[in-house]
Amino acid sequence: MKKMIKWSLIIIVIISVGLFGAFKYMIAQTKKASPEETIIYSQVDLEISVTYSRPSKRERQIFGKLVPFNKAWRTGANEATTFETNKTIKINGKELPEGKYSLYTIPRKDSWEIIFNSKSYFWGINMRDPSKASLDREFDVLVTTVDAHKTDIITEMFTILFEKSSELSLVLSWDKTKVIIPIQLN
Incomplete structure (x- = not known):
């Protein structure tokens, strides 16, 4: 009986390590196609940074097709795009407190809805339904x-x-x- 439990635990550990390795490999392969980038704006004591992944067009129709109109988009690829500011600022005239946010958008033909959401999302899409962004609207800040x-x-x-x-x-x-997206500094 002890031998069976020991072998069961060994098999579970081997499977877990294999799944973890496969997941890390999948993330690495995905990031090759859409490399991650961080941009920073700094002025005196203000610093704003945006970290996002950069997908390519590759002869595809983007808006209205690959990125559907009227649906939340993670504003890039892979992980959710993050926007961080160390000071309160205004976005298009609306106040955004200092903090770290997930940046989502809802593209439309002539306008876009810009969403600063306080929840941190590991991946930018819903793993159960990849056609949907992993956005919980109750955490929208702006x-x-x-x-x-x-x-x-x-x-x-x-x-x-x-x-x-x-x-x-x-x-x-x-x-x-x-x-x-206009940004006004306080």
Whole structure:
């Protein structure tokens, strides 16, 4: 009886290690196709960072097809995109307290809903239903809507960057779509 229990435990450990290794391998392979990037904006004592994964267009139709209209999107690939600020700021005129947020969007043809959610998500999609984002709306801290702009230039890899002209903006670009999210510093 003791021998059977011992062998059962050994088999369980071997299977667990194998599954863990397979999961880590899957994550590594996924990140090759959509590399992770962190962008940082800093000014005096303010620091804002965004960490996201950068999927590629690869001759696919992006918005309205690969990324459906009117559905929550993790705003990148792989893990949920994170937005972190060490000071309270305003996003499109609405106050966002200092903290770390998951950044989701709901793309539409002419406008996008921008969602700052206080819950941390390991992966950006629901593992039980990969067609859905793993977004729990009860943790939304700030929701705003901005215009979506069509461009003549194709952005091959999804890109998030900070742009400062007269005002700071967070810019999301992919394919022939550009979304500009105004940020006001307090």
